[in-house]
Amino acid sequence: MVTASAGYDPDRPLPLHQLVYLADGEEVTVGRPDIDSYGIFPADGAEIVRRLEAGATPRDTAAWYLDEYGESVDMDDVIAALGELEFVRPEESAEAGAAPETATAPVRWQRLGAALFSPPAWIAYAALTAWALVVMVRRPDLAPTYNHVFFTDYYTVVQAALFVFAIPQLLLHEAFHALAGRRLGLRSTLTIGRRLYFIVLETSLPGLVAVPRRRRYLPILAGMLADVLVMAVLTLVADLTREPSGAFSFGGRVCLAIAFAVLIRVVWQFSFYLRTDLYVLISTALGCVDLHDTAKQYLRNRVNRLLGRTGHLVDESGWHETDRRTARWYSWLIVVGYAVSIGSFALAAVPIGYRMLVGVLGRFTGGGEVGWEELLDSAVFSGLVVLQFVIIAWLMIRDRRNRRAQRRLAHVIA
Template identity: 50%
Template sequence: MTTPASPQASPPDLDQPLRLHPLTYLDEGEEVTVGRADIDSYGLFPPDGAALLRRLEGGEPPRAAAAWYTEQYGEQVDMAEFIEVLAELELLAKDGEKVAQPTGPVRWQRLGRAVFSPAAWVVYGLLVAGAVAAVIRTPALMPRYQNVFFTHSSLVALMLGIVLGQVPWILMHEAAHALAGRRLGLNSSLSIKRRFYYVVFETALDGLVSVPRRRRYLPMLAGLVVDVVVTSGLTLGAAALHDASGTAGLIGRLLLCMAFVVVMRIAWQFYFFLRTDLYFLAITVLGCNDLQATARQVMRNRVMRVLRRPGSMVDESTWRERDHQIARWYSWLMVAGYGFLTLILFTVAFPSGIRVTEMAIHKLTHDFSALNAADVFTFLVLNFFEPVIALYLAIRAWRSRDRTKRATAPAAPAA
């Protein structure tokens, strides 16, 4: 069966000016980031390519701009291919499409500036200092795993404190990233994704590539800042209720439980290979663009060399020099990290899951009642919903890639 070819777009008239959307430029020496802030579409151009694009944006026809480029740099430019790249990045206005209007102030920009104002930093510092002083005065407030078991009366209450009790702090973490970006006038979006067998919330700040590197650090670290402040606030709240009995004592223990889990999320950020906040901070400091993808391809090429399959190797000429340089050692760190998490999965996660299931069944068999049955069932659902969601997201991603491969596969020749 033959597949009809899609209609080809008509070649651009090289003697007519192009219609370009409003563009932003960030010159970083060897590369210039150019893109559209309204849809967060950006590309890396060499300085001479950015200069050529500026002339096109200024209204110069492509043929005349190409002649200028040859005169200026002593090289020919394939203008049709250059225009194709602009179209792929959606920098060109299509036929019948209106040119985008320059973006104005984004929502919540004032709030972002207030949250990270000098006065706010003073408040954050006082909270952290107060929490440190409280822990020194009362060592029992120190985050420790025993704090997780803040109640023994109900398995559901225990899981609600651990799982659902983290939802507001996770949202505050991501909101901090978004507000730090909005403070700079950048758009942001929140999504649910998977990191190995973890389910995570992720704030997209693609527009960060359009601001100088020194201004990217706060949006990347804003979530960690909030985590430290939240831990301090929960510790101070628990300190106020320390040694209390009844409901007040239970609330104090719940606060310590939530503080410990937040501390564990802070530690999780050091798993660079899961593309955490600290990973993005590191690649910004190191001057990399897509270190993770390059490291995967470096490792793939190593495996293909061992298997003597050079035809399956990735073309190394497509890698940025800085990414390749760092990926040589980072790829081994990435493999070690995934190996460590796999070890944790089989030595801690699986045994822990079996243990809590045994606890639930033990409680049910020794005192079967409708209340206990509901308690145990809800506990098991809350305990296992994250790995189930992670598995679902993995299967969905695999199916999506499979559909993409089939859609881009060449059509079978006609019989």
């Protein structure tokens, strides 16, 4: 298929869609918010696009660039890039004299997003969180602990409850991301993926790159806000539904189990090497381009230099300067992230898994003293555990195949 920019008349204005521009340091983000297509240009490149959009011909724009910067510009490459980003209007609509679009379609749920992050809402969130903290200080049995996970002796019920309740909690986490962006008029998409041994949902907000940096922070952190609010509500419900004796009701024990699971996901955000919300926050605040890969390569080079393996050093010439400066200290946060993962695994997953393993083996080897209900529970629980590992293995194999396919495609293109 021939694109609109494949052949152009240098003496005729290039028909472009309506574009938005956001200057950020020495670079400018240019894009089409109607299709969420964006590119990062140097300041002089963005000015070329501005002039073309304003109606200047490619020949006049090239002449202006030569006078302004004393260098020539390859307009073929510029226009080809604009075509790949779908900034160029199709020849049919341009020849028909169709007027460029003046507005994009309205974004759904924008009012709800504005209400959820309005000043009254923030006051309510602060009061709710403070209430939960005060209650936990006054009644230490509400403080999160892995023992809360065992709200019943049936492990299958524990596993099923945590899984079932995790789905709406994850959706709420991602909904807060999406609504915080939609209040700014940004579209969003939801996908499923994997981070280490976690199955995760991911909200994509492509238009966030065209928003001033200080307004990006809330959409990035909104998911963690939802997690904190969920923990606060569950803690308060558990406290308010106590039995007359002061013991937790069954519903209260379930709430505390779910609250602990949510806490683990909040702690997981500090595993920076997994490119979590906190990683995105740091990368955005510092204006980085590819901090994750740069920091990993920087750390690998540091280790190889210490070991004297200079032949294994990664070429640093392709790193963005901001990424290079940030990687000098951020690479240590990658190490911190691994420590957080290992620590949370040791302090939560290991004791929970050990208790369940001992319980299951005890039932299978307990002889006639164990009832059929407990044996059935242990059998079903074991099957579900195996199924989880199968799903994770399948996702890992799928990701590896995709990476291999991308490498083959890159080789063919090269």
